[in-house]
Amino acid sequence: MERTDGVLRMLKINYASSQDDVQAFSWKPVLKIFTFLNEEEANAMAHDTRAILQYMVIGKDNPNSVLNIVTLARENGRSVQDHITKEMWQCLNDFYHGVRQEALADWLQKEDPVTILDMLIKYGVLYFGTTDITMARGEGNSFINIGKYLERAIQSADILDVKFSDVNYDLGETKDTTYWKYLLLSISGYELYLKTYRGGFEARNVMEQVVLNDQFPRSVIYSINRLHRYFERVKNERNTPDFNQIDFMIGKLKSSIKFTTPDSIIEDGLHLFLNETKNSLYTIADTLNQNYFALI
């Protein structure tokens, strides 16, 4: 669900920016973050706004399309119906039927995309809000949040990685300001940025906010702090060794990021840093799956 929200917001803002640009607008960064398309396929599609909307929202052969993610989430929800509240189940179901409706393809082709994306985003926030106020604060809730913040941390790192690869990780380079503006808008960090930094858009500040600002709900550090907090709640008598293993991994990642500065990241290379962070997150996710869900 967290991923759907990310995808939809990204689409919305990139669409808005495609309307703003006099030059040809390219969707390639979005495709790189959220799809498994290879270079050629992405290039072929990069300039066709409507095709991208179709592919990203209702593309059946795109494993990360909103339709497929929501279908999976609903399947999961169905199998654990006894653990989630009835309201949550209904939200998931509504969302599922919302993206399934036949008219959607037609709307995405002809109508104002923002209206449609807004509608889908609303399904998502309704789900988040409903979860927050109806779900008992037990183990189930903790696992939902663990998943949510894992996904969010990975997403933020991914977005940064792709966006900065466009400027060859050169933090001194000043791309035109709209570039950073739309990046921030797509992760709802624009207003906070304006309030934190006064001197216009600088790549270094953008990086600092998205990685290290613990008041920014989409930052890497915030997501990992939360992840840790919710993980600590699943501690119980029986699984101490497993718990300790993962607790150690999260704690290690958390402090490694906590004791980083923008300067040290730049010195070691942003790409390397983001990659290491992502790898740690993936390892944590895998270990969680092994220990708690007996997958793999």
Added chain:
Amino acid sequence: MQTSELLQSYLVDANTWDEMHGDHAVREQYKNAVEFMQQLSVEELNKKEELAKRLFMSQGVTFTVYSSGEGIEKIFPFDIIPRIITAAEWGFIEKGIKQRLRALNLFLKDIYSSQFIIKDGVMPAEMIYSCPHYLREMHNFPVPYDIYIHISGIDLIRNNDGSFYILEDNLRTPSGVSYMLENREITKRIFPDLLPQNNVRSVTEYPTILHRNLVSLSPRQNKNPTIVLLTPGIYNSAYFEHTTLARLMGVQLVEGSDLVVDNHKVFMKTTSGLQLVDVIYRRVDDDFLDPLIFNADSRLGVAGIMSAYRKGNVAIVNAVGNGVADDKAIYTFVPAMIRYYLNEEPILKNVPTYQLGKDEEREHVFNNIHKMVIKKTNESGGYGMLMGSAATEEEITNYKAEVLQDPRQFIAQPIISLSSAPCYLDGKLQPRRIDLRPYALCGPGGIEIVPGGLTRVALREGSLIVNSSQGGGSKDTWVLAPPPPERGI
């Protein structure tokens, strides 16, 4: 089929420049957009109009009308058909406005210091001293970077041969820029993909440029100066604009009571104590700014703010006392100013203006009163004016008497027919009169004009008054990018 229906009833008034229709055909710049509209049915267009209204409502772009104790939220009328300006036209406007602003800014600096323009006999001294907006408090005070006019919204109109005229200079606290930004957002929503197809230039840079200029004015050499936007409060009709700009720039929105002056420094009251303020973008008029110096009854301003300003401890935007330069009587002298200060010929023309303070000109105006519009020099927003063509004999007689009491306070201009542009009204395109207000920002780096502006439209048929307080609406304003050279035209 709908094609003809949409355009059939489009009858341009004789003797009027129409933005869309010229020489019996649709002008080049409109072709693309008109073709697009023609593919839509009336139902679809109505739906788009409906959507636009709903979007304004949900964005809170509304003003409140109070009747019988209940507030009713209303939106300013928005017409969905954009007004289109070609790259060449824009280039001309841009050059003209920059020239005019350079001259006006030099005039303000001169008039508040050496007053060479009076000593050289270009402008009579009584013109200045009789102007209520001329503030002695500003005398011999060097404003930062010599910039008085940080933000301006100069009104332009087009007469029947298509040439641009300056209608008035708004150099104090020009409003409406949020409509330029919002209208564009709405167009993005109701006509998807139409903007990139037409190569329309973006206006979203405005808050960024303004913010950068405000930062550069800070008297402290500080990377993070405190900037505030001073609003008269939630009952001001432009309050929406103040909140929008504050949010887009990430600055604090304050009212007079949130600020306090101590030892010639301005502070903002915050939960963690007083915070020194470096730059104030004020949307409060001069008269209300400082009760110690100006209007003592004012609760909108801050006591002592002028002393902090004069000490150079805080920058105020726009500078205080600019009213003397956009006074309607001073307006007549702007072409002379351009020649005097810049030694250039004015690019944008003035509307011929008669000073009613001069006997022979007053006589001429009174003799031709049906062809004239008479305005008060210190009023704006379409208040206190007389349209000679529409007024009754009684109104004229009364107005004449009022003029004779203090002729200096009045000017007259021949009624210029504004250009018209298509509006979508009652399921058809109909021509309505429009003007144009581009917004220019001046910082230490020079003058920048965001490609676009506010097009105001007189929605009543035949009406020439575009002010929103008088039944006017607005349109999105497109400035087209120059065609890429290799493609040719």
